[in-house]
Amino acid sequence: MSSTILVTGGAGYIGSHTVLELLNQGDEVIVVDNLHNASETSLNRVKEITGKELTFYQADILDTDAMDKIFSQHKVDSVIHFAGLKAVGESTQIPLTYYHNNVTGTINLCQVMAKHNVKSIVFSSSATVYGDPQALPLVESMPTGIPTNAYGHSKLMIEEILRDLSESDPDWKIVILRYFNPIGAHESGRIGEDPNGIPNNLMPFITQVAVGRRDELSVFGNDYDTHDGTGVRDYIHVVDLAIGHLKALDRIKEDKGVFTYNLGTGTGYSVLDMVKAFEKASGKTINYKLVDRRPGDVAACYADASAAKNELNWQAEFGLERMCEDSWRWQSNNPNGYKG
Ligand code: NAD
Numbered sequence: 001m002s003s004t005i006l007v008t009g010g011a012g013y014i015g016s017h018t019v020l021e022l023l024n025q026g027d028e029v030i031v032v033d034n035l036h037n038a039s040e041t042s043l044n045r046v047k048e049i050t051g052k053e054l055t056f057y058q059a060d061i062l063d064t065d066a067m068d069k070i071f072s073q074h075k076v077d078s079v080i081h082f083a084g085l086k087a088v089g090e091s092t093q094i095p096l097t098y099y100h101n102n103v104t105g106t107i108n109l110c111q112v113m114a115k116h117n118v119k120s121i122v123f124s125s126s127a128t129v130y131g132d133p134q135a136l137p138l139v140e141s142m143p144t145g146i147p148t149n150a151y152g153h154s155k156l157m158i159e160e161i162l163r164d165l166s167e168s169d170p171d172w173k174i175v176i177l178r179y180f181n182p183i184g185a186h187e188s189g190r191i192g193e194d195p196n197g198i199p200n201n202l203m204p205f206i207t208q209v210a211v212g213r214r215d216e217l218s219v220f221g222n223d224y225d226t227h228d229g230t231g232v233r234d235y236i237h238v239v240d241l242a243i244g245h246l247k248a249l250d251r252i253k254e255d256k257g258v259f260t261y262n263l264g265t266g267t268g269y270s271v272l273d274m275v276k277a278f279e280k281a282s283g284k285t286i287n288y289k290l291v292d293r294r295p296g297d298v299a300a301c302y303a304d305a306s307a308a309k310n311e312l313n314w315q316a317e318f319g320l321e322r323m324c325e326d327s328w329r330w331q332s333n334n335p336n337g338y339k340g
């Protein structure tokens with residue numbers, strides 16, 4: 001049966017891929033995005049690809065009146081909550097802005113939801129809440145760590161707020177998804193990741209070197225305790241991640257409470273593994289230099305994704321080759337992202 005899903009941050013990278021999958025499965029989708037870090041073009045392309053319509057509101061989750069109006073106009077079944085600021089470096093410069101947007105924004109959203117008796121939410125958390133891993137692979141039952149920046153703190157705070165909310169009112173149905181490192185793009189090459197300015201993350205940096213927008217990649221540290229000395233991460237295809245959200249919604253159709261899942265592949269690749277895999281997929285050479293470690297980075301981080309497999313009936317389907325091919329198709333077809 002089709003549902004009505006309100007997606008905050010739905011014009012962004014992961015949001016737009018998830019909206020596409022929701023439309024394909026026949027759901028009604030309402031997107032709320034202030035376009036701080038996105039363009040409406042992503043949603044227009046999602047409509048083109050799927051041949052389906054969606055409702056878009058350019059609104060801020062901090063704007064109580066606007067949110068109240070939107071919830072009054074639609075009978076929303078569930079919310080997928082992507083809206084947030086996510087630049088780690090920036091979060092250390094303007095922490096109050098990050099806490100206000102991410103934490104206050106989520107509180108505001110939940111208050112409006114409760115007022116309209118919508119008590120079902122899937123939240124975008126991050127593997128960053130584990131801090132420096134005490135053991136690998138990371139399992140959801142392990143204690144969370146100390147995030148090294150305000151962005152990470154905001155994610156951990158929101159997780160805790162959502163748990164308190166469920167304690168206070170057991171009617172809430174909450175799924176917390178801890179993403180590992182999303183990369184890749186929809187196979188059409190029409191939607192993808194379009195960071196503002198210099199990319200912080202590895203894959204968009206690599207694709208921008210490949211397309212000639214940057215001269216060379218800086219590899220942050222080659223003296224970690226990993227197979228080649230460079231940092232190891234669990235890269236996951238954004239379409240796999242998007243489908244994880246659909247499975248999370250299924251999980252809370254019946255069951256109340258809070259459920260927390262890692263969304264990763266369970267396999268770690270180093271920075272140099274990524275460079276090699278991307279070169280193979282794209283036929284391009286990626287110039288790189290070895291530089292000092294980036295403060296706040298951990299040596300290795302990868303998921304135990306068996307809880308999502310057992311309880312959500314979800315597992316990542318796409319391998320590294322496909323992730324690199326799809327990242328490259330998006331970047332080579334859209335060298336300047338959505339700016340044309
Ligand atoms: P993104 O920046 O592409 O998407 C976030 C969207 O939220 C943007 O479209 C932005 O315009 C919107 N937004 C921000 N603040 C808003 C507000 N106050 N009101 C309305 N809209 C607002 O980022 P993404 O990579 O798609 O990430 C989605 C979510 O997943 C974020 O919460 C992010 O922290 C989380 N996450 C991302 C990663 C990653 O590597 N991309 C990893 C872990 C967690």
Ligand code: UD1
Nearest residue numbers: 088126128200201202205218219220231232233271296297
């Ligand atoms: C980073 C954030 C994390 C956030 C995640 C998704 C930090 C410390 N962590 O995770 O909080 O949830 O992004 O937004 O910023 N690398 C290079 N050169 C580059 C870029 C990255 O060598 O130009 C290396 C990094 O050192 C790391 C790996 O590539 O080993 C992946 O980096 P990145 O894509 O930034 O993700 P994380 O550091 O895992």
